[in-house]
Amino acid sequence: xxxxxxxxxVEHVSQVYAGRDGAPNWALRDVSLRIGRGEFVCLIGPSGCxxxxxxxxxxxxxxxxxxxxxxxxxxxxxxGPERVVVFQEYALFAxxxxxxxxxxxxxxxxxPRAERRALALRALERVSLRHAADRYPHELSGGMxxxxxxxxxxVVEPEVLLMDEPFAAVDAMTRQSLxxxxxxxxxxxxxxxxxxxxxxxxxxxxxxxxxxxxxxxxSIRADLAIEAPHPRDRGSPRFAAxxxxxxxxxxxxxxxxxx
Amino acid sequence: MxxxxxxxxxxxxxxxRPPAGSFEEAFRAEHRxxxxxxxxxxxxxxxxxxxxxxxxxxxxxxxxxxxxxxxFPPPSQVFEAFVPLLLSGEIVKNIRVSLLRAASGFGVALVxxxxxGVMTARLSWLQYLFEPLLHGFRSIPAIALIPLCIxxxxxxxxxxxALIAWGAFFPLWITTFIGVRDVNPIYLRSAACLGAGRxxxxxxxVLPAALPFILAGIRQALSVSLVVLVAAEMSGxxxxxxHMMSEGxxxxxxxIMFIGLAVLGAFGFLVDRTFVAVARRLFPWYQITS
Numbered sequence: 001x002x003x004x005x006x007x008x009x010v011e012h013v014s015q016v017y018a019g020r021d022g023a024p025n026w027a028l029r030d031v032s033l034r035i036g037r038g039e040f041v042c043l044i045g046p047s048g049c050x051x052x053x054x055x056x057x058x059x060x061x062x063x064x065x066x067x068x069x070x071x072x073x074x075x076x077x078x079x080g081p082e083r084v085v086v087f088q089e090y091a092l093f094a095x096x097x098x099x100x101x102x103x104x105x106x107x108x109x110x111x112p113r114a115e116r117r118a119l120a121l122r123a124l125e126r127v128s129l130r131h132a133a134d135r136y137p138h139e140l141s142g143g144m145x146x147x148x149x150x151x152x153x154x155v156v157e158p159e160v161l162l163m164d165e166p167f168a169a170v171d172a173m174t175r176q177s178l179x180x181x182x183x184x185x186x187x188x189x190x191x192x193x194x195x196x197x198x199x200x201x202x203x204x205x206x207x208x209x210x211x212x213x214x215x216x217x218x219s220i221r222a223d224l225a226i227e228a229p230h231p232r233d234r235g236s237p238r239f240a241a242x243x244x245x246x247x248x249x250x251x252x253x254x255x256x257x258x259x
Numbered sequence: 260m261x262x263x264x265x266x267x268x269x270x271x272x273x274x275x276r277p278p279a280g281s282f283e284e285a286f287r288a289e290h291r292x293x294x295x296x297x298x299x300x301x302x303x304x305x306x307x308x309x310x311x312x313x314x315x316x317x318x319x320x321x322x323x324x325x326x327x328x329x330x331f332p333p334p335s336q337v338f339e340a341f342v343p344l345l346l347s348g349e350i351v352k353n354i355r356v357s358l359l360r361a362a363s364g365f366g367v368a369l370v371x372x373x374x375x376g377v378m379t380a381r382l383s384w385l386q387y388l389f390e391p392l393l394h395g396f397r398s399i400p401a402i403a404l405i406p407l408c409i410x411x412x413x414x415x416x417x418x419x420x421a422l423i424a425w426g427a428f429f430p431l432w433i434t435t436f437i438g439v440r441d442v443n444p445i446y447l448r449s450a451a452c453l454g455a456g457r458x459x460x461x462x463x464x465v466l467p468a469a470l471p472f473i474l475a476g477i478r479q480a481l482s483v484s485l486v487v488l489v490a491a492e493m494s495g496x497x498x499x500x501x502h503m504m505s506e507g508x509x510x511x512x513x514x515i516m517f518i519g520l521a522v523l524g525a526f527g528f529l530v531d532r533t534f535v536a537v538a539r540r541l542f543p544w545y546q547i548t549s
Contacts, residue, residue, distance in 0.1 A: 061448055079451035091449045095467040095544050104463065105453035136544045156453060 006034035007160060007192055008058055013067030015053050015218075026217035027053045030067075033211065033220060037159070040186055040193045042207035044200070044250060050218025051196045055162050058194065059085045072159070081105060084153040085162045089169045091149055092137040098124060098148045099133040105156035123155040124148070126188075127181060143174035147181070154185060160192040167202070179205055183230050200250065204242040205232055212249045222249040332514045337521075340514040350503075354522060357488060357499040360416065364423020365484045372428045372480070373473060376435025377461070386436075393432065401426030401483070402490045414495035419488070426487035427480035434479070438472025439465055471545060474538055481534060485527050500526075 015028040028050040035041050043051040056062050057069050060079040069076045071083060079085075084105070092101050102120040111119070124130045127147040137145055146166055153161055167175045183206065186193055197203055203210045204226070212222040224245060232239050317333040320326045328336075344350040379386040379393075401422055412418035442465055450464045466473070492501035500519050507515030538545070 059448075059452055061451075079448065081452065081454035083452060085448065085452050087445050087449065090443065091445045093446065093449075093464065093467070095470070095542070104450070104455070107463070108450075108454040108456065108459050138544065152453070 005036070007037045007039075007072055008033070008035040008194070009068075009070045010034070010054070010057065011068045011070075013054075013057060013064045013069060015050065015057065015062070016065045028057075028064075029217035029219050031218070031220055032067075035160075035192060035194060038190050038192055040206060040208045041195065042203040042210045043194065043196045043213060044198060044203045044210055044246065045213030045218075045221075046198065046215055046250075048215040048218070049213040050215070051213050052164055053218065054213075055085070055164055055194060055196050058160075059083055059162050061085075081109075081156045082159045083162055084156060084158040084160075085164060086146070086149050086153050086166045088165045089142070089145070092145055092152070094137050097134050097136055098129060098140065101137070101148055102152045102155050105152065109156075119155055120151075123151040126154070126185065127151045141174075142170045143178060146170060146178060150182065150185065154189060154191070157189075158191060160194060161186075163193065163195045165196050165198070168197070168199070175202075180231065182206070187230075200243060200247045201234075204239065204246050205234065210246050210249075212246070222252075224249060329511075330513055332517065337514045337517045340512070341518050344515075344518065350518070350522070353498055353500050353503050354526075357492065357501070357526075360419045360492075360499065361423060361484045361488045363416075364420045364487070365427050365480060367420065367424040368427035368431055368480060368484075369477070371424070372431025372476070373435045375428075376432045376473075376476075377439050377465070379432075380436045380439035381461075381465075393429075397429040397433070401487045405491055405494050408491075409495050414497070419491045419496070422491045423484050423487045426483045430479040430483060431473075431476045434472045434476025435469060438469030438476075441472075442468040470542060474542075474545070478531070478534060481530055482527065485523070485530070489523065 010031060010033040013028055013031045014026065017025045017027055019025040031050070031054065033054070043054060045051050053062070057064055058071070058076065060076045060083065076083075092098075093104065096104070099117070099120045102123050103116045106116040106119060121130060121133060124133050127150055129144060129147050129151070132140060132144060132148075137148070140148065149166070150161075167178050170178065179202065182193070185191075193206075195203075195206060207226055210222075210224045210226060211220055212224065213219065214221040226242060226245075228238055228242060232242070313334055317335060320328045320331045320333045332340075341350070375389075375393075379389055404425065405422060408418040408422050412421060446464050446468050447460065450460045455464065488499075489501040492499040493505045496502040500522050504516045504519035507513070507519065
């Protein structure tokens with residue numbers, strides 16, 4: 001994939017933070033990554049490997065210390081609605097109902113009230129939460145909140161969904177149904193997804209491509225293409241093989257054997 | 260053999276319990292009855308506490324030798340003094356004047372305090388420029404400024420509004436500052452990647468996120484307003500509740516002073532209750548613990 005053809009192009013990016021005593025701390029060192037339109041990519045790695053930093057660079061929350069991040073051929077200058085982030089938790093506005101949260105991105109671009117409302121309800125319908133439209137986030141379960149967050153992100157029709165361990169805080173049963181819903185929405189909308197996780201099962205279940213990262217300094221250690229079609233059956237031998245591929249790649253750079 | 264007997268009980272043929280519907284009905288009724296009972300009991304005790312206080316206040320000055328009835332008039336005398344003041348309209352006029360002063364001073368402080376809090380929290384250069392001044396001035400009790408204020412503005416409404424605004428400004432500024440400074444960055448990032456500009460972010464995200472702090476500041480500022488109001492009216496005014504009390508002081512009318520105290524107490528209580536009710540209605544997602 002050429003730099004021009006890629007939707008997201010990260011070129012030789014390093015990100016250095018000042019440590020407590022001012023010593024440079026390499027969150028990312030010389031990382032290059034290209035992601036194509038419509039791809040579903042998982043970034044996986046141990047904590048401290050810079051996967052969230054990489055996501056934040058693409059989102060435009062931080063500027064790289066060196067190197068360039070570009071989106072659709074132009075350098076990323078800041079956050080924007082073509083690259084919406086879904087956070088781990090607590091990102092829904094607590095003072096707005098589910099519907100008002102979903103409407104937020106439409107409100108910023110001046111969509112008239114009635115149209116905004118209709119679009120928001122349709123977006124909630126797609127995550128099966130139309131009945132909860134008038135509830136506040138504190139009245140929703142963790143899984144429902146993340147569904148609203150996904151609806152809020154998708155309603156502005158982004159080109160890429162940047163997801164930062166979005167399902168890490170929900171229980172295992174809920175997580176599986178959230179994953180299935182995400183795959184369905186990805187197929188329906190054609191949006192690209194960059195999904196940060198530390199969960200091997202999640203990466204093996206979701207991704208078309210798994211980027212394995214390692215810490216000290218944060219860098220990319222392996223880039224695995226996963227050919228298996230969706231939906232993947234967790235009970236199948238094929239899935240077990242996928243799982244161990246990802247786990248092996250992760251362990252190879254971690255000095256441990258796969259569990 | 261408890262296991263065997265409990266096994267036997269769940270067999271349909273040997274079920275001797277009443278049908279579940281009526282049991283649940285009875286359970287609910289019992290629960291409701293208990294809650295009503297507890298609420299009633301609380302109300303009764305509340306009323307009894309007030310009644311005990313009034314009775315003691317009435318009886319002790321009357322029948323004890325160690326309390327002077329002139330210095331500590333019982334409620335019946337206070338009420339006797341209250342009726343003509345109410346009928347002549349004097350007390351209503353004083354309440355209105357005092358309310359207006361408190362409201363105008365507080366209103367000025369509300370706008371300036373929240374504005375200054377937002378600006379200093381969002382723009383670090385403004386914060387660094389003004390923080391020594393604001394913290395310095397904040398340490399001066401508003402009451403200490405009364406003589407100066409009377410020299411500058413006289414004993415008219417301007418000086419009272421200015422004093423109350425001064426006193427109420429600082430709690431509003433500091434709580435707004437803290438609330439806005441500590442807004443969860445995830446909220447700001449969510450707003451930014453959903454395309455929100457500065458003004459949208461301020462009104463739809465920053466201010467609501469800082470609201471718990473701002474409400475605490477408003478509550479504190481309301482009570483400061485009343486304190487400064489009383490101090491300002493006592494040291495130079497020709498009307499108002501506290502002025503009425505200082506007149507009572509000069510005329511040696513303790514009953515009038517007591518009326519003033521009761522009015523001020525009721526005033527503060529009602530302002531606080533109104534605040535809680537309005538906040539609950541306007542911000543249903545935010546639960547205020549009375």
